[in-house]
Amino acid sequence: PKALSCKGKEVENVFNIRTPEDANRVVKLATSKNVVIVGASFLGMEVAAYLTERAHSVSVVELEEVPFKKFFGERVGRAVMKMFESNRVKFYMQTEVSELREQDGKLKEVVLKSGKVLRADVCVVGIGAVPATGFLKQSGINIDSKGFIVVNKMMQTNIPGVFAAGDAVTFPLALRNNKKVNVPHWQMAHMHGRIAALNMLAHGVEISTVPYLWTAMFGKSIRYAGHGEGFDDVVIQGDLDELKFVAFYTKSDEVVAVASMNYDPIVSKVAEVLAAGRTIRKRDHCGFFLFFRTGDMSWLTGKGS
Ligand SMILES: Cc1cc2nc3c(=O)[nH]c(=O)nc-3n(C[C@H](O)[C@H](O)[C@H](O)COP(=O)(O)OP(=O)(O)OC[C@H]3O[C@@H](n4cnc5c(N)ncnc54)[C@H](O)[C@@H]3O)c2cc1C
Known part of the structure; x- marks a missing residue:
């Protein structure tokens, strides 16, 4: 820390x-x-x-x-x-x-x-943390300028047979066009470990999860899915004063993350859509507007009309 x-x-x-x-x-x-x-x-x-x-x-x-x-x-x-x-x-x-x-x-x-x-x-x-990777300096393992270990989608470092996972890595995130990101949360560390272990056993699997987290304060919970780093707009539906809302974080028209409070199950639904590799756009997805008018989420799952 x-x-x-x-x-x-x-x-x-x-x-x-x-x-x-x-x-x-x-x-x-x-x-x-x-x-x-x-x-x-x-x-x-x-x-x-x-x-x-x-x-x-x-x-x-x-x-x-x-x-x-x-x-x-x-x-x-x-x-x-x-x-x-x-x-x-x-x-x-x-x-x-x-x-x-x-x-x-x-x-x-x-x-x-x-x-x-x-x-x-x-x-x-609580002003953040830096990776404790100094001991790897002379190892030949790729470390980025912030000290994170750089891995590919199989959680492999540049050194054959050496894998890395969790808070200490940057990895390519599919939903952000494989931009290398650091996501210091439990769900991601768990998934990283799983992918790394499978690849150590030569299963040849790539990570394709959507970051998902929540935080709880005063009995209320904010849920969050995606990776909003660098978002350029926030589209909010619901009532912020009543703490009942969903916020879509967009970058160049594309939804890159979503947060909600008292608005279940929207964040889980969006996470499922993003995990399936679908892109949700701010402007051209009629479902987005339908949702804003009616609260109808069926367009997200593709099961509705
Ligand atoms: C106070 C706190 C609250 C959090 N709350 C949440 C939450 O609510 N939800 C959520 O999703 N995430 C939360 N997190 C983040 C979550 O804990 C981390 O994302 C997760 O633990 C990362 O797992 P990790 O294995 O990468 O690292 P860690 O859990 O930090 O484990 C790293 C381990 O490696 C050991 N180690 C370090 N250097 C070396 C070395 N050179 N050699 C050998 N061992 C070494 C450390 O001692 C440690 O045991 C929280 C973190 C903190 C600190």
């Missing part, structure tokens, strides 16, 4: 969460205390949601103007932010941490670049 590089970064009670033990430690220390979370993406937001019922205060610090901006886009991010605010989470956006101050070696205050000083007994840092 990436760590903060600011002054005071070594004070006690500042955590990256990697293990259940880390999480339990945070919960114990945060109970009835002031918590500051740095980073408003999956890790930070899930921790924030969980701690609202236990901590005295929960504050979130983030560089962007809304949570999940890169992943879910601005409008969905803003809707999620409102849900958190109504559950007494305070956001400090478009700023970052400049200093962690201590008393007796333990965290006492988090100072922001904006000048704001937050009281803090516990700080959880």
Whole structure:
């Protein structure tokens, strides 16, 4: 995990969460205390949601103007932010941490670049992770500029007999025209491992899965399928204020990902369509518009009229 590089970064009670033990430690220390979370993406937001019922205060610090901006886009991010605010989470956006101050070696205050000083007994840092592949530098295995191991559709590296899988790799994703992507989620790591194992046994299978994940906060779940990196438009159906919506992420007219809240089973249906190798287009697919007018999803499965 990436760590903060600011002054005071070594004070006690500042955590990256990697293990259940880390999480339990945070919960114990945060109970009835002031918590500051740095980073408003999956890790930070899930921790924030969980701690609202236990901590005295929960504050979130983030560089962007809304949570999940890169992943879910601005409008969905803003809707999620409102849900958190109504559950007494305070956001400090478009700023970052400049200093962690201590008393007796333990965290006492988090100072922001904006000048704001937050009281803090516990700080959880969720600002991303980098692959721990440094040990492969001299191995001859292809590593990209960000440190990810480059594999083909069979999860093979450039070295015969060497396979790689999971968070540490970039692999060609069929639904993004075989663009090399990194998808650091459980379902994908599981599928990678399976494909790699089959190919070690000379089964000659290629990966063709659609990334699928969900996140749960305050008893509500956002489901997501596809790979929206670089999306240039978001088409939303439903009601963001009521947190009942589906968002289609498109790039050059093509749906590359979909997210929903309280709108099942649209995300699973879209995932099935994309997994079958079909392309859903923003403009020319009449079913897309039919769905917007009537909510009819039969065009996705091809079983309806
Ligand atoms: C706090 C947290 C919450 C998450 N929540 C979700 C979620 O809700 N949904 C979801 O889909 N995904 C979630 N993820 C992501 C998910 O855990 C990962 O995508 C998945 O674990 C990746 O599997 P992996 O095998 O690639 O890597 P890991 O599970 O990280 O396993 C890598 C293993 O390799 C070991 N290792 C590292 N370097 C070396 C080395 N040089 N030699 C030998 N061993 C080494 C590590 O110790 C570790 O045991 C979460 C991750 C975190 C940290």
